[in-house]
Amino acid sequence: MEMEKIHLEIRKFDKLLEPIANAEVDINDPNWQKNLREAQHPLDKAGIREPAERLTQRIIELFLASKSKERGQIRKLLADNENFAWAMAAPESSDLEVAFRNSLLLLVIDDTIDTRDVITRIESLVDKAQADGLRYRPIVKQIAKVAGTTDRYGLGSLRSVIKRYC
Numbered sequence: 001m002e003m004e005k006i007h008l009e010i011r012k013f014d015k016l017l018e019p020i021a022n023a024e025v026d027i028n029d030p031n032w033q034k035n036l037r038e039a040q041h042p043l044d045k046a047g048i049r050e051p052a053e054r055l056t057q058r059i060i061e062l063f064l065a066s067k068s069k070e071r072g073q074i075r076k077l078l079a080d081n082e083n084f085a086w087a088m089a090a091p092e093s094s095d096l097e098v099a100f101r102n103s104l105l106l107l108v109i110d111d112t113i114d115t116r117d118v119i120t121r122i123e124s125l126v127d128k129a130q131a132d133g134l135r136y137r138p139i140v141k142q143i144a145k146v147a148g149t150t151d152r153y154g155l156g157s158l159r160s161v162i163k164r165y166c
Contacts, residue, residue, distance in 0.1 A: 006055065006059060017042055020046060046087075056089060057091055060105050071146060090105075096134050100134060108162070116153075118161060122165060137165070147159040
């Protein structure tokens with residue numbers, strides 16, 4: 001029942017995000033990268049940040065409480081709704097452990113992200129965690145347990161990539 005509700009909400013948000021996700025970027029504009037960095041977040045542009053973040057938090061909780069088969073269903077749901085997956089964001093948290101955990105979990109839940117991008121993002125998260133004095137290794141170890149084991153791009157599975165940071 002919960003998955004059906006989540007599915008309906010994701011589809012609704014995916015449709016709202018479609019024109020934003022598919023908007024053309026003029027790479028001939030010399031300021032295109034700056035403009036992209038300074039652009040409004042897609043969830044804000046679509047006017048759905050709060051409900052989308054609440055939904056993302058529900059997805060995170062369901063993902064962690066699920067067995068492997070159900071986690072696969074959640075991954076497939078996001079793969080089928082790539083506009084939402086692309087814009088997905090967890091609610092901001094002042095708790096550094098929660099913020100780190102949720103950011104890492106989003107990489108694990110949406111396992112369609114190119115492995116090179118995942119590695120770059122993990123390195124950035126770990127660098128920030130180290131700078132903040134966070135004991136991040138136990139969190140990484142916990143997240144590695146629910147990470148996917150399929151090597152999609154020839155650089156290792158998400159589980160093997162994440163375990164490098166334990």
